Amino acid sequence: KNKWEKEFSAGKWDYLDSTPSERARSAIIGMYCQHFFPKGKILDVGCGLGTTTDFLIGSQKKQYLGLDISEEALKKALIKKVKFKNTDFANFKSVTKFEIIIFNEVLYYMNEADALKQALNILAKNGIVIISLYRMKNKRYDQKIWKASRKLFRSVEAIEITSTVKKQLVTWRVEVLKRK
Structure with missing residues (x-):
């Protein structure tokens, strides 16, 4: 947690x-x-700075809850004027069922199997999970996570974006999944 506080405070993730x-x-x-x-x-x-909220419509912003372990990230995110909670997902308890659960570039930092099982427990009956993961040429960090997701969910739609970042070709896969 201290690592995230220092990095968000220093602007590393801005x-x-x-x-x-x-x-x-x-x-x-x-x-x-x-x-x-x-x-x-x-x-x-793992909402970080709450960037996703910039692309939600008004009614969705009222139904949005962003979680992050970094207080510094959430301090910066307050400008978004939505609801945030400072907690680790592993410790998050909810009686609310969510129609959408987003894991945008965060499953690398968690026990992905446990996080996906927890998501399944708080996902509404017909809800979706949106996962975004990146991969760099010759480095496939994402393979293990996609494999774990297939045990509980089925893919219904996906988009890949390829970009050059720091002179390296990076591809992101954003996938929508539903429970099996």
Whole structure:
């Protein structure tokens, strides 16, 4: 947790809220939210600066809850004027069922199998999980996570975005999943 506090405080992650290639992913996630559940309750796990909220419609912002372990990230996110909670997803308890649960570039930092099982428990009956993961050429961090997701969920739609970041070709996959 201290690592995240220092990095968000120092501005290391501010580019996520301003760089077009980073915001493109959030725009796609927002589009999926509008398409599948324009009035649904949204849980954004590891929301960071709350960038996804820039791409939600008004009724969705009222139903949005962003979680992050970094108080510094959430202090910066307050400008978005939506609801945030400072907690680790592993410790998050909810009686509310969410139509949409977002994991935007965060499953690498969690026990993905446990996080996906927990998501299943708080996902509304016909709800969706949106997962965004990146992969760099010759480095496939995402493979294990996609494999774990297939045990509980089925893919219903996906988009891949490829961009050059720091002179390296990076591809992001944003996928919409439903329970099996």
